[in-house]
Amino acid sequence: MYVVVEGIDTAGKSTQLELLQKKHQNAIFTKEPGGTNIGIKLRQMALNGEAKSKIAEMFLFLADRAEHIEEVIVTNKEKTVISDRSMISGIAYASLFPLEKMIELNLLATNNILPTHVILLELSPQELKYRLSQKENDAIELRGIDYLINIQNRMKQTITKLGINHIFIDASLKIEEIEKQIEDFLNE
Ligand SMILES: Nc1ncnc2c1ncn2[C@@H]1O[C@H](COP(=O)(O)OP(=O)(O)O)[C@@H](O)[C@H]1O
Numbered sequence: 001m002y003v004v005v006e007g008i009d010t011a012g013k014s015t016q017l018e019l020l021q022k023k024h025q026n027a028i029f030t031k032e033p034g035g036t037n038i039g040i041k042l043r044q045m046a047l048n049g050e051a052k053s054k055i056a057e058m059f060l061f062l063a064d065r066a067e068h069i070e071e072v073i074v075t076n077k078e079k080t081v082i083s084d085r086s087m088i089s090g091i092a093y094a095s096l097f098p099l100e101k102m103i104e105l106n107l108l109a110t111n112n113i114l115p116t117h118v119i120l121l122e123l124s125p126q127e128l129k130y131r132l133s134q135k136e137n138d139a140i141e142l143r144g145i146d147y148l149i150n151i152q153n154r155m156k157q158t159i160t161k162l163g164i165n166h167i168f169i170d171a172s173l174k175i176e177e178i179e180k181q182i183e184d185f186l187n188e
């Protein structure tokens with residue numbers, strides 16, 4: 001089982017992953033970007049805003065993803081792997097590029113391996129605005145509400161287009177209610 005927790009920044013991924021970690025002690029927990037040794041370096045390069053070229057930045061995320069699939073996902077294919085983000089983020093955040101092109105590049109990076117379960121935590125613009133106002137924002141988050149809501153829409157389109165088994169959860173529900181919906185989805 002290859003489970004991914006998806007959502008734009010502040011959707012509540014870390015909160016739910018912490019709860020999942022307590023309940024699924026035999027599962028492998030991982031993340032993108034930065035789930036491997038090379039990935040830690042690629043993550044830093046991708047997120048520090050150093051690249052002038054948006055194409056170069058996009059390829060850093062793809063390199064991270066290719067290594068992550070090979071080292072973590074394929075190696076543990078008999079186990080339950082639960083990942084903070086995935087190719088869904090990769091396709092959605094690269095919003096300068098057409099969705100179809102990003103799907104093609106990401107399938108190349110993942111060797112056509114798809115998550116078996118996608119959990120998307122979905123925020124309303126109002127809730128996103130409130131949550132961003134509560135924290136210090138990084139470069140990507142500073143791009144704003146409309147930018148992030150567009151990314152969230154691309155995430156939903158990507159999941160639907162790829163036909164991946166998924167659940168969309170209202171991220172403004174109580175933490176415990178979201179936790180329960182996730183557990184029910186994983187036990188289906
Ligand atoms: N269901 C929820 N309702 C209200 N606030 C939440 C909920 N889940 C998380 N939060 C809060 O929202 C913020 C972002 O959550 P976090 O789990 O760090 O998101 P992400 O990992 O997706 O960026 C944190 O301050 C967290 O406490």
Ligand SMILES: Cc1cn([C@H]2C[C@H](O)[C@@H](COP(=O)(O)OP(=O)(O)O)O2)c(=O)[nH]c1=O
Pocket residue numbers: 009032033047061062085086089090091093094138140141
């Ligand atoms: C996986 C991925 C993430 N991202 C973005 C989303 C996030 O803003 C950022 C890092 O993700 P994340 O590790 O979730 O950030 P943090 O730990 O600071 O909450 O990278 C992309 O732009 N492309 C990608 O392929």
